[in-house]
Amino acid sequence: MGDIVNSIVGVDGVILGTIVPFLFVLTVVVFVHEMGHYLVGRWCGIGVKAFSIGFGPELVGFNDRHGTRWKLSAIPLGGYVKFTGDMNATSTPDSAEIEALTEEERKVAFHTxxxxxxxxxxxxxxxxxxxxxxxxxxxxxxxxxRPVIQPVVAEVVAGSAAEQGGFKPGDRFVSVDGNRVESFADVQRYVSARTDDELAFVMLRDGKEITLTATPRLTEQKDALGNTIKVGVIGVATNQEVGQGRVEHxxxxxxxxxxxxxxxxxxxxxxxxxxxxxxxxxxxxxxxxxxxxxxxxxxxxxxxxxxxxxxxxxxxxxxxxxxxxxxxxxxxxxxxxxxxxxxxxxxxxxxxxxxxxxxxxxxxxxxxxxxxxxxxxxx
Known part of the structure; x- marks a missing residue:
């Protein structure tokens, strides 16, 4: 009996903890995307046959006063807007259907x-x-x-690309590969996606700008959600004291x-x-x-x-x-x-x-x- 209860609790946990958030995220993104097609299409005078969240068999729906069928379908992994004259959900033209349209429908068909x-x-x-x-x-x-921390080096990792490139604690990033840097997060963004690319770093040291080079190496890290990801790093770090972290309003x-x-x-x-x-x-x-x-x-x-x-x-x-x-x-x-x-x-x-x-x-x-x-x- 205890195993059955634990199984039920486990299933409920998966539904509430994973499936519901997933459907929320995907539905919002898909709805906004398809609403873009719908609203601009209507603004352009194009007829809309159906607006669906999901694919496959319809679960529930209704017709509006313009003749559009709004529906929720069984497979919640996307959605579509079907315009007048479309053969399918990808807005592929259907010659036979277009020929069968009335004169009024032809005026609002997508492909006309x-x-x-x-x-x-x-x-x-x-x-x-x-x-x-x-x-x-x-x-x-x-x-x-928005949390902001200054792009100042507090630590250079021993044996890293940064150490080999001549980076030192106290150096301040000015630009990375020609991209202006305003915060340490900017440095991470420009470096993380450039594994094995030799990059030029303009640094401010003792009031003077110098140019250093380093090649980011692929390294495993944890993202904000706790997942293991692989990103490019050069081997420098900052901290709250050196970077003077603050929240920018x-x-x-x-x-x-x-x-x-x-x-x-x-x-x-x-x-x-x-x-x-x-x-x-x-x-x-x-x-x-x-x-x-x-x-x-x-x-x-x-x-x-x-x-x-x-x-x-x-x-x-x-x-x-x-x-x-x-x-x-x-x-x-x-x-x-x-x-x-x-x-x-x-x-x-x-x-x-x-x-x-x-x-x-x-x-x-x-x-x-x-x-x-x-x-x-x-x-």
């Missing part, structure tokens, strides 16, 4: 719209993800401030400005990571799928609601970035087709589009299989 309206509607999804991240960071910075406009800069920094680092990953220069274990996101959601929820909200912001900017990759059926793939159409003044031939879609879909499915494999067996 000017290319700029289609491009704007597609781009709106990732844009809303970025705006969500900016909004979250702005609220957090404006409400709670911002007014509303300053908070928004800092949020924009932080979001831009995350986008830049994500692009840099994927570029290095493509050339085999990043640890594959840094990429995870639904299981890893669920685990992180549970860990964040245990630390508090603010941590969960912060995870929403980070996942949102990541989803926005990945959707802009020029791979059909992602939003970026659609934008490539619209760019070609804008230049040539004619749509991409349907047969060519279908062939590219198949290749792109295969690439997306392979990537999804890779990250799930990572979740289950790879790391």
């Amino acid at each position: 719209q000017p290319v700029w309206k289609r491009a704007l509607t597609v781009f709106a999804g990732p844009l809303f993800n970025f705006l969500l991240t900016i909004a979250v960071f702005a609220v957090l910075f404006g409400t709670y401030g 911002y007014g509303p406009l300053e908070a928004v400005g800092q949020a924009v800069l932080e979001t831009g920094s995350i986008i830049s680092r994500t692009g840099q990571f994927l570029k290095r990953f493509a050339f085999g220069r990043e640890d594959k274990c840094q990429l995870g799928g639904p299981i890893k996101i669920a685990k992180m959601s549970g860990q964040a929820a245990q630390l508090g609601f603010l941590w969960l909200v912060n995870l929403v912001a980070l996942l949102s900017v990541g989803i926005g970035f990945l959707n802009l990759l020029p791979i059909p059926p992602l939003d970026g793939g659609h934008l490539v087709f619209y760019g070609i159409e804008a230049i040539t003044r004619r749509p991409v031939p349907e047969r060519a589009m279908e062939a590219v879609y198949r290749i792109g879909l295969l690439a997306v499915l392979m990537f999804m299989a890779f990250v799930v494999w990572n979740d289950l067996f790879g790391c």
Whole structure:
């Protein structure tokens, strides 16, 4: 009997501690992304057949006065907006359906719209993800401030790249590889994603600027959630006394400005990571799928609601970035087709589009299989 009770408690713990936070994080990010498509599409006069959170069979839903079916579907790993004239949830045109449309429906069908309206509607999804991240960071910075510690070296690790490069306690970072440094966190951001790259560091020593070089080495560390991650380090540390740590407070406009800069920094680092990953220069274990996101959601929820909200912001900017990759059926793939159409003044031939879609879909499915494999067996 005790084993049964323990099993029930264990299941409840998994549901409340991991699955519920995971669904919260994913649903917010997906809803905002799809709402971007929906709102801009409606603003452009495009008809919307369905707005779904999740895929597969409908669990519950309703029709609004515009004829849009709003629904919650059985597989909660995404969502979609289906516009008038679409063949499926990826906004692939359906010639047969378009021909069967009434004259009124044809006027609001997605694929009969000017290319700029289609491009704007597609781009709106990732844009809303970025705006969500900016909004979250702005609220957090404006409400709670931001911890800041000066970029001053308190300790140089023996045998490290920094020691070999001539770094000394008391040195102050001015720039890293041409990027201006304002805090020690800036140094960590610029260094962590540049393993095995020789970097130039402008340092202030005894009132004079000097240039040192060091190559970050891949090192295992614990992140804020307690997970083991591999990042590049040069082997310097600071502390509260030397770095004069404080909490920086911002007014509303300053908070928004800092949020924009932080979001831009995350986008830049994500692009840099994927570029290095493509050339085999990043640890594959840094990429995870639904299981890893669920685990992180549970860990964040245990630390508090603010941590969960912060995870929403980070996942949102990541989803926005990945959707802009020029791979059909992602939003970026659609934008490539619209760019070609804008230049040539004619749509991409349907047969060519279908062939590219198949290749792109295969690439997306392979990537999804890779990250799930990572979740289950790879790391």
